[in-house]
Amino acid sequence: MSDSPAPKKQKKPSLTEMRRAARSFALQALYQWQISGNSVTDIELQFRMDNDMSGTDLALFSELLHGVPANAGDLDRSFEPFLDRALNDLDPIELAVLRIGSFELVHRIVVPYKVVINESVELAKVFGATESHKYVNGVLDKLAARVRMTEINAKRGK
Template sequence: MNDTTPRKKGKPSLTEMRRNARSFALQALYQWSVAGQLVNEIEAQFRVDNDMSATDIKLFCELLRGVTSGSKTLDEAYRPFLDRPLADLDPVELSVLRIGAYELIHRLQVPYRVAINESVELAKVFGATESHKYVNGILDKLAQRVRGEEIRARRSGN
């Protein structure tokens, strides 16, 4: 996967830096899942081979390490909502789902809608034509289960 992260002139916003971190994390996770390379080697390679000056490095590392170390638990969290075996998922879809699940479960400071939307955007850029719809549906169901209180509070206007 190539670096398709857009670059703008001037100081990047925090939102852009986080979006770039997710984009790089997705690419690194894809490499991890397809090539089976060690996480610390992938992280070092990404830091050397990419301009990460407009990237939230801390978030990139958290996502890369958190998703790889917790992939089995993350997979189990959304597995009930899949319409096919986990092994049949495209590696990009799988990596996007893992990032979204990680953020929904472990990054509670990120609103559930942001976690889902960021994953959908990754799927639009890197995934197959309709994969963003699939990712959205799975993560929405997971959010209902792991962020139900937040969702209910938002709907009631609190």
């Protein structure tokens, strides 16, 4: 008989946890893309090789990593009216978070707008500057009012 305890079974991550991991990895990969200018295909390959992504929604990771750069100009124009500074003056993390949130608000309609904003705020809290989550919240809230007006009105019973 062995004195060592039986190995603990790791519980399978929930879909929410897997999507949160996908957004986290996507943010880091998009930051790398913004800074390095390397191709997203190369960055995706590097991330898949260098990280344990077993608890990650890989389809969402790939969708964000490829979709954000492909739509960056449109995404930037969608939230730029709500900025209090020039786009070039944004912190690179804030910019990546805003792009992810904007992409989800515009292109992933199945995700409720409150979830998109909450997930973006959480990314900003983990990776951004001290108060960046408040800024991200304000910008995405205003964008949601524009691009998800029907959903917001339905929630309010209008």
